[in-house]
Structure formats: C-alpha cells, structure tokens
Amino acid sequence: MSATIYRFLLIPPFTPSLSIRLVVHGDGTATMIAKLGTKRSQVPTLRQQMIVLTPEQFAKFLGLLRDARFWALPSAEDDQSLAQVMDGREWLMESNRHGIMLSIVGMGR
Numbered sequence: 001m002s003a004t005i006y007r008f009l010l011i012p013p014f015t016p017s018l019s020i021r022l023v024v025h026g027d028g029t030a031t032m033i034a035k036l037g038t039k040r041s042q043v044p045t046l047r048q049q050m051i052v053l054t055p056e057q058f059a060k061f062l063g064l065l066r067d068a069r070f071w072a073l074p075s076a077e078d079d080q081s082l083a084q085v086m087d088g089r090e091w092l093m094e095s096n097r098h099g100i101m102l103s104i105v106g107m108g109r
Contacts, residue, residue: 002026002098009092022053022061030058070095075102 004024011017016037024030030053035046053061065071070093094103 004095004097006095007093011090013089024058071102073102073104075104
C-alpha cells in the first residue's frame with residue numbers, strides 16, 4: 001500500500017511562508033513535517049519540525065477533512081473562478097491518495 005500525502009502551503013505577502021506535509025504510511029501511522037521560513041537580516045533561513053501524530057491527532061485530521069468534504073471539492077485544475085483579494089495571501093492544500101491528486105487553491109480575505 002502506497003503512502004497518502006497531504007500538503008498545505010500558506011504564502012502570506014509580508015510574513016514568512018509555512019509548509020506542512022503529512023505523510024500517512026502504509027502501516028497507518030502518520031508523520032508531519034512543518035517548515036516555517038524566517039528572515040534574519042537579508043539571509044532567509046528555515047525552521048523545521050517533524051512529529052509523529054498520535055492516532056487521536058490523525059483521527060482528528062481525517063475528521064476535519066471529512067467534515068469539509070475535501071475529496072468532493074473541485075480541484076484547482078477544474079476551478080477557474082478564483083476571486084482576487086487585496087491582502088495577497090494565498091494558500092494551497094493538496095493530496096495524493098491512491099494515485100488521485102487533488103489541489104485546492106485559496107486566497108485570503
């Protein structure tokens with residue numbers, strides 16, 4: 001059984017970007033890697049943290065996806081009606097599950 005991967009990317013206009021990758025392994029365990037960009041003077045750096053989710057944390061994540069009907073949402077490839085907003089914040093949530101790729105793109109309000 002191949003791994004299922006979820007990725008969330010937040011790109012705000014004036015603060016560091018955040019990337020979260022959650023990997024569901026074939027044995028049912030889940031690992032999350034979070035990366036936060038930082039700026040110290042003119043040199044960008046990256047803070048990274050990896051955690052193994054507890055079964056309860058992973059169940060909560062799956063429940064939130066289910067409640068949001070994530071897999072029923074239109075993919076970014078299918079939806080060309082994204083509204084432009086003034087603050088410039090963008091986000092991306094995507095997953096690859098059993099070879100099916102879904103990408104959802106949003107913009108801040």
